[in-house]
Amino acid sequence: MPETLTMTSGLTLGAALAALGLIITFFVWRRKGAAFGLRGLAWSMLPLVAGLLGLMNVVMQFVLGLFGVLAGLVFNPIVWAGVALVPLMVILYVASGFMKARGVGVKQAGAKAERPQGDASGAAPKGKPAAGPAQPAAGQVKAPEQKKSGGGEDFDEIEALLRKHGIE
Numbered sequence: 649m650p651e652t653l654t655m656t657s658g659l660t661l662g663a664a665l666a667a668l669g670l671i672i673t674f675f676v677w678r679r680k681g682a683a684f685g686l687r688g689l690a691w692s693m694l695p696l697v698a699g700l701l702g703l704m705n706v707v708m709q710f711v712l713g714l715f716g717v718l719a720g721l722v723f724n725p726i727v728w729a730g731v732a733l734v735p736l737m738v739i740l741y742v743a744s745g746f747m748k749a750r751g752v753g754v755k756q757a758g759a760k761a762e763r764p765q766g767d768a769s770g771a772a773p774k775g776k777p778a779a780g781p782a783q784p785a786a787g788q789v790k791a792p793e794q795k796k797s798g799g800g801e802d803f804d805e806i807e808a809l810l811r812k813h814g815i816e
């Protein structure tokens with residue numbers, strides 16, 4: 649196959665492809681109607697336009713390059729290693745999105761990771777007050793504090809139960 653096409657051979661190839669498109673368009677027009685037929689007619693003129701403008705060389709180089717890449721994919725084991733890494737890449741990206749949405753593995757801006765120096769049991773060191781109420785985990789929103797209504801013991805029991813389970 650030649651490296652480049654002459655203007656005449658490009659025009660001939662474009663006309664042949666346009667004729668093939670017109671034959672297919674004729675059957676589409678009869679089967680599906682004028683709207684589909686006109687669209688097919690427009691697409692059928694594209695190769696003829698490319699041939700008249702001298703763009704068939706560009707089209708041929710693109711098609712030959714595409715076939716060269718595909719042939720290289722089939723016969724090259726290094727390329728298959730790259731193809732095998734694509735699903736791993738997608739899985740890692742999606743997993744990081746889930747982690748980011750839940751606040752797992754995300755450093756908070758301006759927050760320091762310093763803890764009070766206590767013993768292994770987690771007790772506060774002598775002379776320093778014990779830690780205050782537990783902070784909500786990353787991604788959790790603390791409920792706004794509400795004024796207590798003098799509603800009675802029922803609400804107090806519910807609040808105690810919720811506090812026991814870490815819900816405020």
